[in-house]
Amino acid sequence: MLDKYRQKAEYILEPIAGKISMEANWLTYLSLLFAFFAGIASFLSFERRYLLLFASLCIFINGLLDALDGKIARMKGKASKKGDFVDHAIDRFSDALIIGGIALSPWVDKLIAVPAIAAVLLVSYLGTQAQAVGYKRVYAGALGRADRIAILFFACILQFFLDKIFGFYLLEWVMIYFIVAGVITIVQRYFAVMKWFGNDKR
Secondary structure: OHHHHHHHHHHHHHHHHHOOOOOHHHHHHHHHHHHHHHHHHHHHOOOOOHHHHHHHHHHHHHHHHHHHHHHHHHHOOOOOHHHHHHHHHHHHHHHHHHHHHHHOOOOOOHHHHHHHHHHHHHHHHHHHHHHHOOOOOOOOOOOOHHHHHHHHHHHHHHHHHOOOEOOEOHHHHHHHHHHHHHHHHHHHHHHHHHHHHHHHOO
C-alpha cells in the first residue's frame, strides 16, 4: 500500500542521497548487516525486551538504506541490471533475516511463523518474476516491502510496552496479518500479470 507513495518519497530521499558518497551496492550490503542485527535482536528479545527497540532501529535503517541505494545509483547514472539483481537479492535475504528472527522467536507460535514467512517470500517472488517474464516490476498490493518495514518498525516498539492482546502477542498479530495480507497480495499480483498476458496475447 505504501508503495503508491514512492514518488513522494523520492523528493525526501533526493537531498539525503546527494550527500552520500558511498557506492549504491555498498549501501545495499550495509542494509543486509542491519537486517542481520534486527533478526538476532528480535530473536533474543523475549527475555531482553530492550532488544526490541534496538531491532526497531535496525529495521528502520535497513529500510532507509534500501530506499537510498537505488536512488543513489540513478542519480550517479550507475543503475544497471547487476545492481538491480543485487538489490532485490539482498532484499530477500533481509526479509528472511528480519521476519525470520521475529517469527522464530518465542513471541510467535511456530504454526503462525511458517506460513507468515512463506507468504512474505511468495509476495516478493511474484513481484520479481513478473519482471522476469517481461512485465514491469510489481510493487502493488496489500503487503509491499515498504508496508512490512513500517509495520515491523512500529510493532517492535509497541511490543516493548505491551503484553498479550486477545491471547496473542502483538508480533503474533503482525505475523497473522502478514499471512492474510500476503495471500491477498499474491492473488492481486498473480491476476495483474495474467491480465497483462491476456492483453499482450502471449
